[in-house]
Amino acid sequence: MEKLIEKGLLVIAYSSIAILFIITFFIFKEGLPFIFREGLGTILGGVEWRPTKGEFGILPMVVGSLLVTGGALVIGVPLGLSCAVFLVEFSKPKVRRILKPAIELLAGIPSVVYGFLGVILLVPLIRVHLGGPGLSLLAGSIILGIMILPTIISISIDVLEAVPQSYREGSIALGATTTQTVSMVVLKAARSGIVTAVILGMGRAIGETMAVIMVTGNAVAFPGSILDSIRTLTSNIGIELAYASGDHQEALFATGVVLFVMIMVLNLVASMTRKKRIR
């Protein structure tokens, strides 16, 4: 019986890993031939996306993805980090024990809900008070910034809690205030862990699709300002895959390959910084 369960678990483990590999393989199989045929330079460097005319430049979308992810970090990292610092360093453990799971619950809200709230509340606010179409880089950045908060807060809390208490005591005993202790010792000690939190948040932001489609307007163009509409790599696939065929479909898979590589690189950097922390 024991043996049977063991074997069963093994099969399940291997098959789920196999499925992941098959998916990866499939994306590359569909995308790579197209990349080789058109040339990586023409695709990555091309600024025109007109699938019907055989123009498949995705540079505006690469830029869009990077900008909206950068914007999300600009909003999410300071907010999330200060929230974690407040919970770990300035509030009672009891408060943290209640709030942390609550914050982690936010990660479970479907992204379409975030997108919906963005369209209903945020987009009109931007349109009325700041101008432009409202559906914009700014709206996308804010919504994504909020969506990565749970990741950033919860990892940062773990990281800050792992900073030895003896550092804090040593600092306080020298006459430092809590604020000085946090900024001069605790955050320094937690630096690489916080970098991990940021990178994982970044991975979440760059891969997000639904909410971004809903609030960024999806125009394939370089934005002139944060109030302009953008399209990300994920949106591009999400919007067009349903009706694409032939070259167009292959171009979308190529977009997927580019996205895949970007995310892999991020995760690699994240796991590298995490290993460094353990050492």
Next chain:
Amino acid sequence: MPAKIEVKNLSVFYGDFQALHEVGLRIKEHRITAFIGPSGCGKTTLLKTLDRMNDLVDGTRVEGQVLLDGEDIYQPGYKLIKLRKRVGMVFQRPNPFPLSIHDNITYGPRVHGVRDKGTLEGVVERSLQAVHLWDELKDDLKRSALTLTSEQQQRLCIARLAAVEPEVLLMDEPCSALDPISTLRVEELMLELKKNYTIVVVTHNMQQAARISDESGFFYLGRLIEFNRTKTIFTKPANKMTEDYITGRFG
């Protein structure tokens, strides 16, 4: 001689548990005072009340007085930052910050508002000189303090404290993480430091108390059993319990 620190009728509670019972003693300036006694008798608790580090522990309550140069440090509105600048603490486990050797030393002065590069460099050299680390480390100041040996780390922690020019050094079993030879060297250092500082040391090591301290207090179950010149405590203890403890019959 006036007392540098005078503890009067001090009781400390952790919630409902009373860790210290009406302790009274006088700590003289430029002397080494040792607190001895079995585990759990309240030595660390007393030490922490002297720079109010026990304020960090939830649910502690203090009754009685601790006078530093005649001023009660538990009076309302007493400035903790100034207190901790005057009364510094060296911990049982060396706890250098995960910063460079240089930044560890300049930490205290920076916290207290010193910005001038030249002044800080001077502080680094003087403090490391004081603990005899300067010659070893002067070309290595950028190295992380965590790469030092335990003895070097503990010396660095003492230097880090010296950099804020305190008046009193509180040391909670400062040698317990060190090997015997390092222990002797740190003891030597403490004897030197006594010229400039008033030192209070908690120790489990009877020989150590006998070797370095001028006065000793023996604690048992939260009470100060006997407080006297160390020589007297170790040769003619007034209390039977003290005698049993220092001769190793219990504890």
